[in-house]
Amino acid sequence: MSEAHPELGFWRKYVFATDHKVIGIQYGISALVFLFIGFCLMMLMRWQLAYPGEAIPLIGGLLRESWVNQGAMLPNFYNQLGAMHGTIMVFMGIVPLAVGAFGNFVVPLQIGARDMAFPRLNMMSYQAFIIGGLVMLTSFLLPGGAASSGWTSYAPLAVIATTGQTFWLIGMIFLIASSLLGAINFIVTIVHLRAEGLTFFRLPFFVWSQLVTAFLLLLAFPALQAAAVFQLMDRLVGTSFFLPSGLVVGGEPLAAVGGGSPLLWQHLFWFLAHPEVYVLILPGMGIIAEVIANNTRKPLWGYRTMVYSLLFLGFMSFTVWAHHMFLTGMGTTMSTFFQATTMIISIPSVIILSCLLITLWGGSIRFSVPMLFALAFLPMFGIGGLTGLPLGLAVPDVYLHDSYYIIGHFHYIVAPGTIFALFAGIYHWYPKVTGRAMNVTLGKIHFWLSFLFMNGIFMPMLFEGMAGVSRRLFDPTIYAHGAAVHGLTVMTSWSAWCLALAQIPFVINFFWSMRKQERAEENPWQATTLEWATPTPPPHGNFPETPVVYCGPYEYSVPGAARDFSPQFVKQEV
Amino acid sequence: MSTLDLPYQVEPHPLTGVTSGKLGIWLFLASEVMLFGSLFSSYVLLRVGSPPEFWPLGIEAGLSVPIGTFNTLVLIGSSVTMVMSWASLKMGNLGAFRRYFGATIGLGGVFLLVKAFEYSTKFSHGIFPAVGWPELTDPSMFYGLYFTFTGLHALHVLLGILVNLWLLIWGAAMWETAPERFAGRIEIAGLYWHFVDLVWIFLFPVLYLL
Amino acid sequence: MTESEAALVKQEVRVYVMVFTALAGLTVVTVAISYLHLPTVLAISVALVVATVKAGLVASYFMHLISEEKVILWLLLLCAAFLVALMALPVGTETGIAPLWPFSS
Structure with a gap:
């Protein structure tokens, strides 16, 4: 199996790479850059919210004339920031990092494969992603600026928006194509390329989470693709799929055929976007399961239960989407249906979370940096999940819909939830990727500050939302109830800027450790899964000899074993 | 090529019983089902929301049923030649494969030409996706859907033709080195082509007849 | 062969x-x-x-679905289940509200 591989030139090795590890790193770096950009957009928005109408310090004078007035932000620019923050974070930041980067790098290693099943498809998937990302970013340079109709691009607002929206749609079609190609690749890889002896119930939970995620991407994304095509037709050719009759814009009746349904957009969008929520969280859960099992030195409690919950979660996620649409007047029967499915889908999430929590019980926990992030994930995801329940019930949703409460809710899941999980993953697999461990002290500083400020951002939002502040306001102080809780807004903003500063130790750690830290061994965490059987960093083709799997993924502290971990790839004497 | 020789490119996987390529194309087709499913779902929703007098039958709106029928037969015919080309490969007859496969590409081209002719007739009558039917004053969703559906379908046909052309001209070299693998590729190309045909089987009655 | x-x-x-x-x-x-x-x-x-x-x-x-392996059929069955949801539920929500053409009878 170990034939010689010819040395490849720079372009073939790093730019047009077909090796899953290089593609994973490409995805990882691009996604981190996009996350940073999305974060910057948000910091600008936080200035306007905390100090409405005041000139943006430092960079206010540098921004385009159409965006600022004497350094103070204009409403239209605020809308662009809001729309693009959501789009960049969801579609170009977290999903590519969780699926594209971690999935690509770790999954083939964890299943003992030499590469993804379709290496060239993998390359095309990354290329489509980067094209889509660049199209999105370029739209800021357009005369009318970027898309400004929210990350959901609700019609008819989005249909009559400036050219930036067209770029958004085209960019989205590329991103969808990328995800589809990736999803096909993941499913075939996981089903076909597992090492000998690696049965489905010996797969690490992370691989399971990627498998379910891939199915969600595969079957949910086409709905948004269809919707994007319809909206492009509406915008470019003048059809009226999403434009109702008699629409009046700025006091003028809109010259359109009419007869379309704005609700149709919402259905198609949320048919994708609700499974997308699980695409955001499931890989995170997978990473957390790996880290927790490894650092408690215990098998995952209820591994099979977790897998079945995961499958059920994935299946149900297709039947809950209209809980985003309770306020559209879709009728009580349908509201009741979607409310019921929403309550049902919360059960498997709770099961998975409980299993992870029980795994901690009686473990001799190693408080390594990835473990700290994993431990923080559990309560943060818990808060995010529990605050979602009132939103899933139609009646409280009437009050809470589109308020800061929902912003707080889903950010608790995605920011201190998924992003913490991703950080845990970065700290956990960094030694495998670079061959060197990350610095622990810097890592702990990064964790504690991030943990503090994440809560400083999102906890006040829940209270603001319950006070009735709308998420869409350019200046929340124009209303008395908004002005009354303005202190919370200011606190959120300062927390956000401090969170940015808290990432500096991470950035330093990330680059410094690459060169200066001591070399890591093959299995520095004394883990059991297959990715630790490879040389560090893994060469092209991954495994020097084809691995064989002898046991389940989390054989830690097996009674009678010589060590407290029994790797899958080592045959145990019975 | 820097890609590795991965298993299950030719021989089926013991668990699933299919090759990686075949599993991959079926996954792709499943996502295509959801794509066209979304289109049909939108069609149903928009039509249910419209009063019947605003929704013409295709024939009332000026679509030519004979031309549509002809194109349906062309596409079904291309599916048959496609499956025959695969069967010829299986029987080891490269010459017959080339003839049938070429015929498939040709029939695909005929389909697109007829479609282009239909489009140009509509345009020359002043019918565009955005305008109504039939006096161009009554609002209608019909032509918007017609152009979107058939346009997207035509793009799929075009993609199939391009891939098939590549397989015929350059890809066939693989027949000499790895005949089984090449037959697998033709089967995969065929599955995609039949799916495109299958979509048209629904599009034709929905747009032209109902 | x-x-x-x-x-x-x-x-x-x-x-x-x-x-x-x-x-x-x-x-x-x-x-x-x-x-x-x-x-x-x-x-x-x-x-x-x-x-x-x-x-x-x-x-x-x-x-060749008639003689195809089970895995493909299961995949299509899964796809069909979601397709049913996609086809049925939006229309269900549509029937409860006003028609799209307000000026019709």
Whole structure:
């Protein structure tokens, strides 16, 4: 199996790479850059919210004339920031990092494969992603600026928006194509390329989470693709799929055929976007399961239960989407249906979370940096999940819909939830990727500050939302109830800027450790899964000899074993 | 090529019983089902929301049923030649494969030409996706859907033709080195082509007849 | 390619020709029915049934689903379940609210 591989030139090795590890790193770096950009957009928005109408310090004078007035932000620019923050974070930041980067790098290693099943498809998937990302970013340079109709691009607002929206749609079609190609690749890889002896119930939970995620991407994304095509037709050719009759814009009746349904957009969008929520969280859960099992030195409690919950979660996620649409007047029967499915889908999430929590019980926990992030994930995801329940019930949703409460809710899941999980993953697999461990002290500083400020951002939002502040306001102080809780807004903003500063130790750690830290061994965490059987960093083709799997993924502290971990790839004497 | 020789490119996987390529194309087709499913779902929703007098039958709106029928037969015919080309490969007859496969590409081209002719007739009558039917004053969703559906379908046909052309001209070299693998590729190309045909089987009655 | 396999394929070719004839016939049938101007519900039902039969023929014989491995069938079943949700639920929400054309009777 170990034939010689010819040395490849720079372009073939790093730019047009077909090796899953290089593609994973490409995805990882691009996604981190996009996350940073999305974060910057948000910091600008936080200035306007905390100090409405005041000139943006430092960079206010540098921004385009159409965006600022004497350094103070204009409403239209605020809308662009809001729309693009959501789009960049969801579609170009977290999903590519969780699926594209971690999935690509770790999954083939964890299943003992030499590469993804379709290496060239993998390359095309990354290329489509980067094209889509660049199209999105370029739209800021357009005369009318970027898309400004929210990350959901609700019609008819989005249909009559400036050219930036067209770029958004085209960019989205590329991103969808990328995800589809990736999803096909993941499913075939996981089903076909597992090492000998690696049965489905010996797969690490992370691989399971990627498998379910891939199915969600595969079957949910086409709905948004269809919707994007319809909206492009509406915008470019003048059809009226999403434009109702008699629409009046700025006091003028809109010259359109009419007869379309704005609700149709919402259905198609949320048919994708609700499974997308699980695409955001499931890989995170997978990473957390790996880290927790490894650092408690215990098998995952209820591994099979977790897998079945995961499958059920994935299946149900297709039947809950209209809980985003309770306020559209879709009728009580349908509201009741979607409310019921929403309550049902919360059960498997709770099961998975409980299993992870029980795994901690009686473990001799190693408080390594990835473990700290994993431990923080559990309560943060818990808060995010529990605050979602009132939103899933139609009646409280009437009050809470589109308020800061929902912003707080889903950010608790995605920011201190998924992003913490991703950080845990970065700290956990960094030694495998670079061959060197990350610095622990810097890592702990990064964790504690991030943990503090994440809560400083999102906890006040829940209270603001319950006070009735709308998420869409350019200046929340124009209303008395908004002005009354303005202190919370200011606190959120300062927390956000401090969170940015808290990432500096991470950035330093990330680059410094690459060169200066001591070399890591093959299995520095004394883990059991297959990715630790490879040389560090893994060469092209991954495994020097084809691995064989002898046991389940989390054989830690097996009674009678010589060590407290029994790797899958080592045959145990019975 | 820097890609590795991965298993299950030719021989089926013991668990699933299919090759990686075949599993991959079926996954792709499943996502295509959801794509066209979304289109049909939108069609149903928009039509249910419209009063019947605003929704013409295709024939009332000026679509030519004979031309549509002809194109349906062309596409079904291309599916048959496609499956025959695969069967010829299986029987080891490269010459017959080339003839049938070429015929498939040709029939695909005929389909697109007829479609282009239909489009140009509509345009020359002043019918565009955005305008109504039939006096161009009554609002209608019909032509918007017609152009979107058939346009997207035509793009799929075009993609199939391009891939098939590549397989015929350059890809066939693989027949000499790895005949089984090449037959697998033709089967995969065929599955995609039949799916495109299958979509048209629904599009034709929905747009032209109902 | 073994002899027996080649013979098997030859047999299949005969099936393909029969399926083509059936498809062409059904196309003519569905067009002919449309000229009868049946009541709307009946017309839609008949046309969709015929289309489904044709699609079934293409999928079963040209795409070999009739002899395909189980894994493909399970995949399509999963896909079909989501498709049903996608087709049925949006229309369900639509029936409870005002029609899209406010100026109609």
